Amino acid sequence: MKVGFIGTGSMGGLLIDAFLSSGGLLAGDVIASNRSRQKLDRLAQLHPGITLAENNRETAAGSDIVFLCVKPLEFKALTDEIGDCLGSGQIVVSITSPVQIHHLERVLPSKIAKIIPSITHSVFSGTSLCVLGSRLDDHDRELLLGLMSHIGNPVEISESHTRISSDFSSCGPAFLSLFLERWIEAAAAATGIDRRLAGILAGEMLLGTGRLLTEGEFTPGELQERVAVPGGITAEALSLLRYSLDGVFERLIDTTHRKYDEDLAKLDALFGQSGQASE
Numbered sequence: 581m582k583v584g585f586i587g588t589g590s591m592g593g594l595l596i597d598a599f600l601s602s603g604g605l606l607a608g609d610v611i612a613s614n615r616s617r618q619k620l621d622r623l624a625q626l627h628p629g630i631t632l633a634e635n636n637r638e639t640a641a642g643s644d645i646v647f648l649c650v651k652p653l654e655f656k657a658l659t660d661e662i663g664d665c666l667g668s669g670q671i672v673v674s675i676t677s678p679v680q681i682h683h684l685e686r687v688l689p690s691k692i693a694k695i696i697p698s699i700t701h702s703v704f705s706g707t708s709l710c711v712l713g714s715r716l717d718d719h720d721r722e723l724l725l726g727l728m729s730h731i732g733n734p735v736e737i738s739e740s741h742t743r744i745s746s747d748f749s750s751c752g753p754a755f756l757s758l759f760l761e762r763w764i765e766a767a768a769a770a771t772g773i774d775r776r777l778a779g780i781l782a783g784e785m786l787l788g789t790g791r792l793l794t795e796g797e798f799t800p801g802e803l804q805e806r807v808a809v810p811g812g813i814t815a816e817a818l819s820l821l822r823y824s825l826d827g828v829f830e831r832l833i834d835t836t837h838r839k840y841d842e843d844l845a846k847l848d849a850l851f852g853q854s855g856q857a858s859e
Contacts, residue, residue, distance in 0.1 A: 583727075584611040584643030586636050586658065588619050591675060591697060592649030595731075598701045600627050604730025613639040641665040645724070647673045647695075652843050655679050656850040659687045666690045671720060677742045677750075678843035681713045683851045691715040693724055696742065698750050701731040707749040708732050711739045743840045747833065755832070756786065 583605055585592050596612065599605040607629030613636045614620050620632045633639040640646055640662035650658055655676065666672065670690045677696055684692045692713035700706025708728045712721055728734035737745050747755075764778045792798045798806070808815040 581609060581644045582611055582642055583609055584613075584633075584639040584646035585649055586613055586639050586646060586662070587649035588612050588614040588623055589649065592647065593619070593623060594699065594702055595647060595649070595675075595697060596623065596627065596630070598704065598731040599727070600630075602704050602730040604727055611639050611642050636662050637665045640670075643670065645671045645673060645727070647675060649675050652676050652678045652847060653850070655683070655847065656687075659684065663688055668715075671716070671724065673724070677746050678840055678847055680844070680847070681711060681739060683847060685713055685715065686851065691720055693720075694739065694742070695724070695728060695734075696746050696750055698732065699753055704731050706732045706753075708734045709742065709745050709749055710734050710736045711742060712736065743837055744833065747836050751836065760786070 583599070585596055588596065592612075592614075596610060600607060600610070607627050608631075610627070610630040611633055612620060612623060612630060613633040624630060624632055631642075633642070636658065646666075648655065648658060655674070666688055668689050668691070672684060672688055672690045672692050674684060674692075674694045675697055677694070679694065681692050681694060693716060694709075694711040694713075696709040698706040698708065701708065708731070710725065710728065712724070716724075725734045725736075760779075760782045764775055764782060767773050767778050768775050789803070792803060793800065804818060808818055
């Protein structure tokens with residue numbers, strides 16, 4: 581099976597690294613193209629044996645599965661470029677949340693899926709969000725989910741929940757990292773604790789908390805109740821956090837959804853659609 585990657589920037593490169601490092605793919609399985617030849621050359625140095633295509637059309641034509649790893653507003657130009665190189669038996673995967681299944685099904689003959697990855701896949705962890713188009717059959721589903729399972733936990737979702745799900749799985753590592761960064765800086769300033777030590781403590785705490793929520797059958801509320809003794813230090817600090825964070829997450833969701841809706845409107849215009857799938 582040949583798997584192509586059009587775009588080998590931040591996330592495209594991460595996916596190639598993760599698939600090859602995990603054993604999900606072999607170097608000989610991978611075809612890649614990118615506007616920057618330097619990025620392709622660096623990729624080939626890291627992973628000898630992958631095929632560097634001369635252009636995107638070569639990647640599209642030579643792949644059984646092709647991941648489109650470009651920015652949202654570059655999709656229409658890319659689909660115009662590669663559309664006649666694709667066939668009905670190939671699977672095209674968008675990794676960009678605002679690009680809709682119906683956008684791609686309208687202009688490409690292939691089977692279409694959307695998979696939103698996470699930076700956590702670089703350590704074979706986290707969730708990939710999977711939206712499968714109407715043309716995929718059970719074999720295609722097993723193929724894609726099996727491939728993604730090498731680098732994380734693939735979860736099928738409704739396309740209407742792509743944005744809010746991405747807030748947790750894809751954007752979440754950055755949000756939590758900001759929280760920890762501010763906490764570590766404040767701790768170092770107040771107590772003199774070594775920042776590296778605080779970072780290790782915070783990272784191990786986050787790892788353990790994740791396992792409690794995914795394997796220990798705790799809900800977030802139950803975990804707070806278990807840790808916070810009434811009248812104790814944790815309980816008092818939680819009261820402060822609840823007061824200080826009042827409304828923050830509502831504004832966060834509003835911000836991410838507003839940007840998503842702006843991108844979606846631009847994509848609807850580019851693809852000549854009003855947001856509804858064509859009959």
